[in-house]
Amino acid sequence: MSDAYVALEGGSVVAARCRAPGTSHGELVFTTAYTGYEESLTDPSYEEQVLTFSYPLIGNYGVRSERFESGRVHPRAVVARELTDDVAEWLTEEGVPAVDRLDTRDLVGEIREGGAMKCGVSAGPDASPEDAKAALAECPGMSDYTDIxxxxxxxxxxxxxxxxxxxxxxxxxxxxxxxxxxxxxxxxxxxxxxxxxxxxxxxxxxxxxxxxxxxxxxxxxxxxxxxxxxxxxxxxxxxxxxxxxxxxxxxxxxxxxxxxxxxxxxxxxxxxxxxxxxxxxxxxxxxxxxxxxxxxxxxxxxxxxxxxxxxxxxxxxxxxxxxxxxxxxxxxxxxxxxxxxxxxxxxxxxxxxxx
CATH class of the missing domain: 3.40.50.880 (Class I glutamine amidotransferase (GATase) domain)
Structure with a gap:
């Protein structure tokens, strides 16, 4: 049974596994980078976005603060095929929801076809598709963040x-x-x-x-x-x-x-x-x-x-x-x-x- 869900602007809801609990929303985007996950996650340019990693395994060389690009994680949530425990623990400490064990190839394909889109994420023991949809409904467009x-x-x-x-x-x-x-x-x-x-x-x-x-x-x-x-x-x-x-x-x-x-x-x-x-x-x-x-x-x-x-x-x-x-x-x-x-x-x- 799934304990995490990603609701997409197009109407679909994708089931996943919770790696860091929480509910959030943002513009769903993807990166093709196969290294540099620490740099990506601390890059302020990802503020108010939900970052999907297209590379299947994220976290295989640990987490080291000397590689950070700022003082905190900036994406509102994180999506991957598989996140290591090191990254999952880091994101939990940062209070950033994270999910894995979903088909990121399909998700990236949907973004490429439909463009970057709003999404809602709900992760944790009480997560539900309805919670993810409710988060999606509250998501502004990127141009609406007038004082980002x-x-x-x-x-x-x-x-x-x-x-x-x-x-x-x-x-x-x-x-x-x-x-x-x-x-x-x-x-x-x-x-x-x-x-x-x-x-x-x-x-x-x-x-x-x-x-x-x-x-x-x-x-x-x-x-x-x-x-x-x-x-x-x-x-x-x-x-x-x-x-x-x-x-x-x-x-x-x-x-x-x-x-x-x-x-x-x-x-x-x-x-x-x-x-x-x-x-x-x-x-x-x-x-x-x-x-x-x-x-x-x-x-x-x-x-x-x-x-x-x-x-x-x-x-x-x-x-x-x-x-x-x-x-x-x-x-x-x-x-x-x-x-x-x-x-x-x-x-x-x-x-x-x-x-």
Whole structure:
């Protein structure tokens, strides 16, 4: 007899085994990653989503906090073919419902056919299909989370001194930043000021940064109006960089537009082609929205599978963005040079004057 249920937006209910009890709801998405489950589960970009792992066994090398990308698990629930006890115990401690022993191949196929969808999850000794359906009925759409940034951002500035003698100052707007982004910049000598997602232009000016960096994060980029306004304020005055959601926000601020994808890109084997060199690299990705119109920016890299923009640039405006995650946690490491390229923009900057 089943003690867990997943109710899908299309009307079906899938029976499963409870691995961490609870009732929740969210947007049902899947990742094809076969490693990096700790990084995925602590990635703030999964906030308000239910994460399905397509790889059949999750947890086969344990759980180690040094691999975490934030201080907590972000998906509202977790679905897998089989979860090890280590992962199940971790999710139980985190209060995140988790289920396994269901056909994730069929579930992923349904998401690919119908797109990312709302779902409800009920797990535990008293779980029922009706509880899962009730949770589903309460689930908003991703665009309805109009202040999702507040759930994942720092509430006050945090500063991380750079390694070595470099004096580069990066103002990183935290829309849900992974810790490995900060680490990648610090390791290259940059001092990183992590700022709230709704930081004001005046607060950024007071820092007089060498680079303004917009991070990754969850949800619809249209709901990050403060970060978009910040980009509009400083474009042309200070080099701009962005990753994932950050690319989308920067494109919107510079006359472009974004759109929701059917089921997004989530995994560690997404091929990206550079339009200048024709070189193809493998990348880590986690996003459900994409740039539909780059506005004032040039598309320099595209996804090999669907031609969606993976890199945007402007030499005149000193803008450099990537849709994928070049910090490469859990990997591959093909694109780590992005952070060097971002810091190289400092040489041609016009400093932002402090008020």
């Amino acid at each position: 940034g507040a759930q994942v951002s720092v509430s006050a500035q945090k500063t991380y001194p750079g390694d070595g003698d470099a004096d580069t100052e990066v103002a990183l707007v935290d829309c849900g930043a992974k810790e490995s982004i900060v680490k990648s910049l610090v390791e290259r000598g940059a001092t990183v000021h992590v700022l709230p997602y709704d930081v004001s232009p005046g607060e950024v000016s007071d820092l007089a940064p060498d680079v303004l960096f917009i991070s990754n994060g969850p949800g619809d980029p249209a709901n990050f109006e403060a970060a978009e306004s910040l980009v509009s304020e400083f474009v042309g005055e200070v080099p701009l960089a962005g990753i994932c959601l950050g690319q989308q926000i920067i494109a919107r601020a510079l006359g472009g537009s974004t759109a929701k994808m059917d089921f997004g890109h989530r995994g560690v084997n997404q091929p990206v082609r550079d339009l200048r060199s024709e070189k193809v690299v493998m990348t880590t990705q986690n996003h459900g929205y994409t740039v539909a119109d780059p506005g004032d920016l040039e598309v320099t890299q595209v996804n090999v599978n669907d031609d969606t923009p993976e890199g945007l640039e402007s030499d005149d405006l000193r803008v450099l963005t990537r849709q994928y995650h070049p910090e490469a946690n859990p990997g591959p490491n093909d694109t780590l040079g992005f952070f060097d390229d971002v810091l190289d923009m400092v040489d041609c900057r016009t400093p932002v004057a402090a008020d």
